[in-house]
Amino acid sequence: MTASRRSPRISRRGFLTGAAGVAGAGIGAAAVGFGVERSSHDAEPARQTLEFYGAHQAGITTPPQSHANYIGLNLKDPNDLGTLGGILTLWTQDGARLTRGEPGLSDPEPELATAPSRLTVTVGVGPRVFATAALADRRPSWLAPLPSFSIDRLQERWGQTDLLLVTAADDPVTLAHATRILTAAVRTIAPVTWIQRGFRTARGTQPDSQTQRNLFGQLDGTEQPPRQRDDELIWNDGADQPWLAGGSSMVIRRIEMNMDTWEELDRGPRELVMGRTLDNGAPLTGTHEHDEPDFEKTQGGIPVIPASSHIARARRRADHEQYLRRAYNYDDGVGETGLIFSTVQADPVRQFLPSQQRLAEHDDLNEWTVPIGSAVYALLPGATEDSPLGASLLASVGTASGVAAGG
Template sequence: MPDSPSARLSLSRRRLLTGSAAVLGAAGIGAAAATAATRSEATAPTVPFFGPHQAGITTPPQAHAHYIALDLRPGAGADEAVALLKLWTTDGARLTAGTSALADTEPELAQAPARLTMTVGFGPTFFDRVGQSGRRPPSVRQLPHFQIDRLEERWTGGDLLLRVASDDPVTAAHAVRVLLKNVRTLATIRWTQRGFRNAVGTHAPGQTMRNLMGNLDGTVNPTPGADVDGVVWADGSGQQWFAGGTTMVVRRIAMLLDTWDELDPDARDLTMGRRQDSGAPLTGTLEHDVPDFTRTRDGIPIIPANSHIARAHARTPAERFLRQAYNYDDPPPAGTTTNAGLIFVTYQRDIDTQFLPVQRRLAQADALNTWTRPIGSAVFAIPPGVHDGQFLGQGLFE
């Protein structure tokens, strides 16, 4: 009875087990995008996977993001790394286009990508593991220790970075599961951080997010287009394979919300140098007004010199970078009431010249340090984007 349900099921299983390689060759990565393009953009908006830069960096931030650091398994090297990157490229292209990954056991969960993006990065140790130490971008190394750091090993370092983000938490969770289970023989998870921003539709597009302290977070960012391009993307000087890539800093910052709650509105505003309700600098009326750090009242600076914005603002054009923050709110340890904070991420051409000068000022004398603690830190090189037929990071291995 060749047409019986059991016979068809048996045949389906044999095809899955023996035909995956043929399916990969026949389907092609580009076919996935073509299939998803027939869907309504109103119900399943997509972000292009292929291009000169990886998606998820200058993409308007989605509501949900997963940051996952992995380590290559002991004994793994360049061959295993290439195999992993090829798998992620194939599955990432399909998932972000709204098509299920190969051998996806829950293909229904891939049908509404909701601006799903996948971004891959290489930690400083990755270059050593794959025999490419001499091709590591110079600023991609462990950050120096700052006096405010209380770093925990469980939130620090990593050979590889996988960032998955979507406006739909179900879509993001499914993509993470698929991408991780397909490489579990090649790498192990070092840490996972899940973050969130305001839900889609709760605020006007482009509105600055609020962190869990109640403050607008990310007011001062380069504007999309040429301004961002000049700040974020590497030109390949000395490392041609890295042209079109960028460097990423991930800092996990715990917020001491119980003691922050004790501050009155004026104390909060002076700590930040901005009004909590509007985000306006204390010398202005609107969020994006340029702060005047020289303005005084009765001889006293209106914006305190140790306020957060006074320490964080770029004092030269070379200190600008792209900020991208997500809130986290995890189950608190026993005996405590909160375990919340910020996954603070920056993108820049060069960490040494852009990020570090600002971070050093913050560590030295930022009034906000009383209520925040950096507990995690990692640095990654984000390779450039790919075109159909290539794999992420391919230039590093050529």
Template structure:
């Protein structure tokens, strides 16, 4: 500027910063006015959660004109999902979140039964605050929690935690899976005493929630491993579209739906005798009524060599078309596979080694509810295969054994991590997560 020395120009940023920090009420008023002019929302009272309807808020312009809590317009990213109910949020939440982070913890040696009780009480308050958009108690950055983007926090427990409470309460399936011949478990993503699963449509509330939870858990447990995954962003494809994995395959076509009549019997642990016994020990499953069993497998994909296989070869490996996900026996993605169909040479259209044939079972109880996400950490890519069921030994293990024996897809995938957790039942306002375990 004319009449301004170079030294003055160089010092202007420092002067501006000092004015910002020491400008008093007038400076604050100016900044608030600037924020309003830019459309930045004013900080709201943390005691007023920005809750939305159970299914979230439609991100359409029409929805933005509707009235939100306190007169605010949540819009896309402002939706808050309820965390209370018979089951924890995040297992069957629809549509599935775009981002997921699994965090496993190891209990500290001094964390006893009373310590676990205190830890679960603190976790309960954190879940309620983070899901509602108000943040947990003493959150130093509540603004980062204010846009939860359908954040859900799902808590599970491992065998070690249950044993510290009462070994007689641990179901037989709550243990490392039996070995599979093709597993190459590294030990870096295996097991754990406590699991926190964070899911949202935006990675920011996940990052903030993970930090707040780690802070509050530090006295009771230490981080063991973290895994992050993603799927297509909500709105990027039509609702109900099956996700694709990084091999380009439609992933998860044959999957039970919460709307199915037999879904509860496949996924949620109830009062059936088989759920409440372990080697004849009555009551082992009573504390899990309303919960479920989670199997999480880290599956590395060898994408470089997969890309070298021609398209017909890749489709024969899977048993489905890559473009539509339809079975090679015809129809669309959701047409049942005809395992008896034969080609002109008399050979079965779905080869004996095809992935869909190896995963298929005639036993209707041998099914799982899958919620996989992709991962790509720069060094490797693959799938975080998560599935829920009543009993992994009866549902997941038989499927995985068949895949382990003769699935041609094994040439391009390697299982490098494995964990089993009991997902705690849901809870109501005023209750504590996992209270039944400690009774």
């Protein structure tokens, strides 16, 4: 545990080594996607920490950890803003401690907190938080359920909740413990509705900058926005809702993948469905993963990349249609296999929805994938030691927390 107390004013969570660093890793990736952030990356993996405090929450542009728990909770009384403030203050205190490798404030298993393993704790709020009169005019315009799509087979058990808590770490025991501490502390006032447990390849299996594969074997997340444009594409600028400046939004789509029928396809057809090769993810018109797809190219009069393929349908029609993909695999029960497709963007309606609508209208891949869960959250701005999560949201609404946090 190397965590030192820094002044919140000068603490900066992320140090982005930038394009040169990424290219230097020899991956040939463009300066897109997740940066190489660090707080204590010189430490051995189990001791590595990511700073909790900062202008933005950790766990949003952070290179994804091996394991993540997406946790949906509902407030017993969404009108009780004092309780909401209490929850967010508690998550701030315990989040800051646990991510440093320290036990939670009243942690019954302090020994399980000693290997932070890049733990992050990230918090969002759902639409119902703004249903109460005091917050009605603070709702971001885009914070509402996505329109329903004909491809959806949504199950209520994976639906929208009032609160989102995302815990993520490279060590599954650390993660289980952090999840336990943060959820047990609020269980009488905000019980857990669902937990979606996701995984990616173990830390160290491949460089952070390399695109990972989903359980269909596809490289998943090739298209990522350039990190240089985070302030525009990821972080809310506060123009619509000043309290949200430095926050963001997260869409969580739970997508079941039908392994049995997918595996009936030969490799050629599977590549046509995607528009990319399976081996290195290159567009069918290129040779490397990050080659620009050529949707005009034909062979014998037929487009090399089918117009109905996943990448042809997904590709952005406008520059602003960019969002960060943070996908995790899930593999639960017997044959419950799929993807927790979570995306981050400043404005989901403007940046995410257009491509989602095109994919819902038609995407060859839809035959093997079924969205079974959908939810949208406002990710809160970052906390400092003086100002807990949600302070700007609850400022001057007449609650104890709001007053304490205001200013």
